[in-house]
Amino acid sequence: MSNQLPTTNNVSERGTAVSVKDLRVSYDDHVILENISFEIPENSITAIIGPNGSGKSTLIKAVLGLTRTEKGDVKLFGQPLSHVRRTIGYVPQRFEFDRQFPMTVLEFMELARHEHTDKKGISRAIKNVGIKSGVLREQLGSLSGGQLQRVLIAQAILNQPKLLVLDEPAAGIDVVGEAAFFQMIDQLRKVHGTTIVIVSHDISFVANAVDHVVCVNKNLMCSGPPKLALTEKNLERLFGASNIYHHHSHD
Amino acid sequence: MDAILTMLSYPFMQRAFLAGILLGLLLASLGVLATLRKMAFFGEGVAHASLAGISLAILAGVAPIPVAIAWAVLIAIAIFWLERSTKLSSDTLIGILFTASMALGVVIMSQTAGFQPELISFLFGSILSINPGDLVIIAAFTAIILAWFGTSLKQLTYIAFNEDAASIAGMKTKTQTLVLYIALAIATVLGVKILGIILVSALLVLPPATGRLLAKSFKSYLWMSLLVSEIVIICGLTLSYFYDLPSGATIVLTGTGLFFLTTLSRQVMKR
Numbered sequence: 001m002s003n004q005l006p007t008t009n010n011v012s013e014r015g016t017a018v019s020v021k022d023l024r025v026s027y028d029d030h031v032i033l034e035n036i037s038f039e040i041p042e043n044s045i046t047a048i049i050g051p052n053g054s055g056k057s058t059l060i061k062a063v064l065g066l067t068r069t070e071k072g073d074v075k076l077f078g079q080p081l082s083h084v085r086r087t088i089g090y091v092p093q094r095f096e097f098d099r100q101f102p103m104t105v106l107e108f109m110e111l112a113r114h115e116h117t118d119k120k121g122i123s124r125a126i127k128n129v130g131i132k133s134g135v136l137r138e139q140l141g142s143l144s145g146g147q148l149q150r151v152l153i154a155q156a157i158l159n160q161p162k163l164l165v166l167d168e169p170a171a172g173i174d175v176v177g178e179a180a181f182f183q184m185i186d187q188l189r190k191v192h193g194t195t196i197v198i199v200s201h202d203i204s205f206v207a208n209a210v211d212h213v214v215c216v217n218k219n220l221m222c223s224g225p226p227k228l229a230l231t232e233k234n235l236e237r238l239f240g241a242s243n244i245y246h247h248h249s250h251d
Numbered sequence: 252m253d254a255i256l257t258m259l260s261y262p263f264m265q266r267a268f269l270a271g272i273l274l275g276l277l278l279a280s281l282g283v284l285a286t287l288r289k290m291a292f293f294g295e296g297v298a299h300a301s302l303a304g305i306s307l308a309i310l311a312g313v314a315p316i317p318v319a320i321a322w323a324v325l326i327a328i329a330i331f332w333l334e335r336s337t338k339l340s341s342d343t344l345i346g347i348l349f350t351a352s353m354a355l356g357v358v359i360m361s362q363t364a365g366f367q368p369e370l371i372s373f374l375f376g377s378i379l380s381i382n383p384g385d386l387v388i389i390a391a392f393t394a395i396i397l398a399w400f401g402t403s404l405k406q407l408t409y410i411a412f413n414e415d416a417a418s419i420a421g422m423k424t425k426t427q428t429l430v431l432y433i434a435l436a437i438a439t440v441l442g443v444k445i446l447g448i449i450l451v452s453a454l455l456v457l458p459p460a461t462g463r464l465l466a467k468s469f470k471s472y473l474w475m476s477l478l479v480s481e482i483v484i485i486c487g488l489t490l491s492y493f494y495d496l497p498s499g500a501t502i503v504l505t506g507t508g509l510f511f512l513t514t515l516s517r518q519v520m521k522r
Contacts, residue, residue: 023363064419092415101287101465111409112420122320137465 008089009069015042016078017163017195020064023072025055025062031218032058036072038223040212045159045196047206047213051239052215056199057093057167064090064165077162086114089156093199096149099141105151106136113179114159125154128191130184146177150184157188165197166189170205182209203239259266263451266386267378267498270482273393274454277438279462279480282352282398282455283473285435286463287411293330293432296345297439300326302356304440305373310363315373316388319440326352327436331429376447376499376515378491389441394432403427408469444490447499457506458483464513483509 025033028241033055040046050056058185061067063074065081109122123133129150143151149169156164169181182218186209188194200206207213213229215221221238222229258264278294285291304322308315333344360370372380381389400407409417410424418424435455442451462476478496487502494501 004270021263061415064415066415066418085419088419090416090419092413095413096291098287100463102463102472103469104467107469108412111405111412114420 014044016040017042017044017076018072018197019075019078020063021058021073023059023062023074024070025067026070033062033182033216033218036216036220038220040195040197040214041212042077042195043189043193044209044212045185045198046232047210047215048197048216049203049206049238050216052201052203054201054238056201059216060165060197060199062166064088074210086159089159089161089164089194090165091149091152091156091164091169095152096142101141103140104136105138105140107135107141108140108151109158112155112158117159121158121160122154123245125158126151128157128184128188129148129154130180153184157192157194159202160192161194163195163197165199167199168201170200170202171196178205203235253488254493258489260424263379263381264492267445267488268383268485270274270386270389272481273389273486274438274442274445275458275480275484276404276477277393277396278442278451278454279458279476280473281356281381281431281435281438282459282480283462283476284407284411284431285455286459287408290341290435291452292342292345293455294439294455295434296330296349297323297326297436298448298451299349299442300352301440301443302373303352303359304356305370305443305448306356306359306363309367310359313449314384315369316440316444318387318422320392322352323440324433327432328429331432370446373443374448375497376381376443376445376450376502377496378445378488380444385444389444392437392441396438398420399430399434403430407431415479446502447497450499450503453503453506454480454483457503457510461506461510461513464510464517479506479509 018038020039021037023033023036024031036059048056048059058067062069062072063076065074065085072246074081076088105126106122109125113119113122122136126133126136131147131150131154135147135151140148140151147158153164153166154168156166164179164185166185170178185196185198189196198206198210205228207230211225213226214223215229215234215238222231222234259268282294285293301319301323304319305315308318308433309319309323330341330344330399333339333348334341337344360367369380406417406422406427409420410427414424439451439455442454446454456482459472461478461479462472462474465475466472484502484505487505488498490496490505491498491501
């Protein structure tokens with residue numbers, strides 16, 4: 001795998017993977033998101049960032065049709081969600097299960113396998129996330145947090161999705177694992193052309209490794225390449241302080 | 252051997268064994284999913300709630316099982332709808348609906364004059380109570396539910412593990428969950444005849460719990476649960492016949508005995 005950070009392509013040369021127009025979501029008269037419009041370029045690694053409780057996860061759930069929207073238009077690869085559902089991979093923020101439940105990793109992977117994906121695709125997906133195929137025989141409940149997260153990503157990429165969404169992946173990764181994580185998703189993008197969207201409250205986790213950001217705190221605060229979008233002024237509007245963005249390399 | 256052949260020569264025992272074997276398959280299969288979804292209380296609630304349907308049927312002088320099934324299906328739909336509209340946990344909702352429905356059953360019963368032996372058999376289960384009509388109903392529902400279970404198992408398991416990812420993958424998560432609730436409700440009411448309202452939910456829980464102690468994969472878990480269920484039903488019914496014991500209680504005690512025996516064996520083998 002390459003140790004280089006993802007290169008920033010010219011957005012205008014690429015198609016649009018996600019297009020959101022004038023989105024509004026509310027629960028019981030409480031507005032969670034409003035006036036949200038942005039685009040995510042195809043074949044990019046995009047971070048949706050914002051402080052805790054800013055509506056990031058709600059935004060991604062609205063994009064993926066998991067929560068009801070009050071108004072707005074969402075298109076994925078220029079089409080309504082219902083037309084492209086099977087081309088999306090999703091790793092949720094929380095994956096809680098009974099660790100004593102008898103299920104092998106292979107059986108867990110099989111749950112998500114589409115009929116057009118051959119069985120060898122499981123070994124390929126496991127290899128793509130950097131773990132040995134021997135893990136397939138192990139019990140799902142016996143995996144460490146880091147291994148489990150990689151298995152969840154392997155399951156999400158099993159059917160070679162065009163769009164991979166990772167909700168708060170930093171939770172299962174230690175500082176040492178960050179570089180390997182970003183190498184892995186960069187490789188997915190380069191080899192398979194997958195558009196990757198990472199939802200994170202931790203700006204220092206994503207800012208150096210993505211080529212597009214969408215900043216949300218109830219409203220859209222900024223959107224674009226990090227160097228242009230993550231200005232001091234925007235960060236202050238987003239987090240209430242500008243010094244929370246610490247540049248560091250994932251290499 | 253002669254005694255066993257004599258037992259099997261009685262039509263009521265033939266019907267009890269056939270019904271038991273079918274219900275063992277049905278309840279253990281659904282029990283695997285119920286335990287995965289932490290829904291063990293669902294069977295308990297629906298079984299108790301079915302008292303209202305059974306009481307209503309006895310009062311009206313019609314066959315209790317179809318009425319109890321219709322009532323249990325309504326309860327299952329109510330639980331599904333309330334879960335989504337109130338955001339309360341299913342345990343809380345089942346607790347509310349099960350006690351309300353039981354209370355309704357008691358009120359209806361109070362309008363029925365005299366001793367009700369049929370009602371007592373529904374409460375505690377009876378191997379004598381399976382008539383040919385019941386057997387046909389049990390066989391038909393078992394075939395339909397197991398056919399759906401077989402084709403939907405992968406989806407149902409994925410939904411239990413990760414409902415959001417399953418929904419994004421295009422699976423009809425709400426419909427499948429509702430059908431699972433309805434299937435569980437029907438299976439529980441069918442089991443009431445042999446096991447009784449009070450004990451039927453044990454067959455949803457005990458075989459998967461024992462199977463889980465023996466399994467290392469999901470596939471073996473499912474097969475072990477089915478095997479344990481059939482052993483428990485066959486041994487329980489046989490003991491019930493020979494010692495003139497209530498069938499439901501004997502089956503449950505057999506299952507509990509096997510569960511503890513398996514737990515002890517595992518502990519001994521670990522040493």
